Amino acid sequence: MKKEIIVELNKTFEGSAFFQDGVEYWMARDLQVLLDYSEWRNFLVVIEKAKEACYNSKQKIADHFVDVNKMVKLGSDSEREIEDIMLTRYACYLIAQNGDPRKEKIAFAQSYFAIQTRKQELLEERIALNERIRAREKLAGTEHDLSGVAYERGVDGQGFARLRSKGDQALFGGYNTLQMKKKLGIPEKRPLADFLPTITIKAKDLAAEITSFNTKKNNLQGETAIAGEHVKNNRDVRHLLGKSGIKPEELPPEADIQKLERRIKSEKKGIAGNTLGKLEKKKQRIHKL
Numbered sequence: 246m247k248k249e250i251i252v253e254l255n256k257t258f259e260g261s262a263f264f265q266d267g268v269e270y271w272m273a274r275d276l277q278v279l280l281d282y283s284e285w286r287n288f289l290v291v292i293e294k295a296k297e298a299c300y301n302s303k304q305k306i307a308d309h310f311v312d313v314n315k316m317v318k319l320g321s322d323s324e325r326e327i328e329d330i331m332l333t334r335y336a337c338y339l340i341a342q343n344g345d346p347r348k349e350k351i352a353f354a355q356s357y358f359a360i361q362t363r364k365q366e367l368l369e370e371r372i373a374l375n376e377r378i379r380a381r382e383k384l385a386g387t388e389h390d391l392s393g394v395a396y397e398r399g400v401d402g403q404g405f406a407r408l409r410s411k412g413d414q415a416l417f418g419g420y421n422t423l424q425m426k427k428k429l430g431i432p433e434k435r436p437l438a439d440f441l442p443t444i445t446i447k448a449k450d451l452a453a454e455i456t457s458f459n460t461k462k463n464n465l466q467g468e469t470a471i472a473g474e475h476v477k478n479n480r481d482v483r484h485l486l487g488k489s490g491i492k493p494e495e496l497p498p499e500a501d502i503q504k505l506e507r508r509i510k511s512e513k514k515g516i517a518g519n520t521l522g523k524l525e526k527k528k529q530r531i532h533k534l
Contacts, residue, residue, distance in 0.1 A: 258357055271337050272315075273330035280341070281350050292330065295339035309336040334358060374505060377443040381502050384438055384450040391457040395471050398460065404468040411472050412452060413437070415479035416445075417494040429498040440498040448486060448493060452478040 261275050273292060274285070282288040296306050311331040332340070338358035344351035392405045400408065410422040417425050422437055431440050438446055455478040456471070465471050486493060 258354070269334055271332045271334075273332055274327075276332060276337060276340065279350060280344055280354055281348055291340055291343050294343040295336060298339045298343065299336065304335070309333040309339075373443070377446065377499070378502060378506060380443050380446040380450065381438060384446050384453070387450050387453045387457070391453050391460075394457050394460050395468075398466045398471065400468045400471060408468060408472040408475055412449075412456075412475040412479040415476045416448060416452065416483050418483070418492060420494050425494065428494065431498065435501075439502045440500075442496050442499050444486075444491065445493045445496060448482045449479075452482045455481075 258279060261271055261279060263270050263272070273288070277285060277288040280288075282291070292310070296310055299306050299309055309332065313329050313331055314326050315329050337354070341351060341354035341358050344354070346352045346355060388409070392400075392402075395405050395408065413425060414421040420428060423433070425431075425437055426433055426435075429437075429440060431437060438449060441449075452475065456475040459465070459474055459478075460471050463474075465474055483493065
């Protein structure tokens with residue numbers, strides 16, 4: 246496919262998209278034209294195949310294919326109501342995949358929506374990763390504050406480690422910190438929280454926040470009292486998660502958060518380097534003029 250055709254088709258597909266409440270969508274009648282289907286009834290056959298593929302991928306059809314009616318102008322300046330369908334990017338991708346790739350526009354659409362869908366997936370993945378990193382940083386800060394509060398009330402470093410392990414035991418249904426590391430295959434010297442999913446990190450953070458607050462409010466003293474408070478709060482948080490069917494000890498471990506942080510820093514340096522390189526080339530071009 247020639248470059249100029251690709252550029253033109255890209256503009257056409259981009260220009261046909263609509264946005265509503267932050268959601269990008271296409272109208273089926275417009276997509277019919279974009280994909281060179283002359284008959285609506287023939288295009289509906291392809292849409293039905295796409296709906297079936299959507300269902301098989303365990304996605305809700307109603308989330309990606311929304312039936313609507315709209316008014317269109319006729320030659321006599323009168324209007325007529327016709328059926329149409331609002332399509333998400335994923336729906337358009339499925340429709341394109343069920344089309345004839347020998348047609349130039351369909352071949353383009355298959356690649357276009359595949360790339361756009363992958364971009365969306367990468368964006369969602371990065372947002373989830375950043376949320377997990379922020380939650381981990383928040384937990385580290387909360388536990389640091391709690392250790393300071395506990396130290397002021399007679400709990401040393403080893404005592405705080407025992408206190409935190411008892412809290413984990415309450416949160417993870419009987420598994421203490423070391424046992425959870427063994428269960429999840431985490432190196433003994435690495436922090437458990439570096440391998441936990443976001444929901445569990447936030448659960449630990451909430452319990453620690455409450456312990457710190459109540460320790461100061463009730464002027465608790467000594468390891469026994471503060472540990473008892475921490476166990477109670479972790480047990481309460483576990484009960485709250487249980488109402489939604491979540492058992493923290495049954496959730497699989499996630500990728501080492503330290504490795505993910507290093508990867509993000511490396512990517513940022515790469516982006517910065519590429520940007521500087523482009524700016525430098527632009528300056529050189531300007532200088533030659």
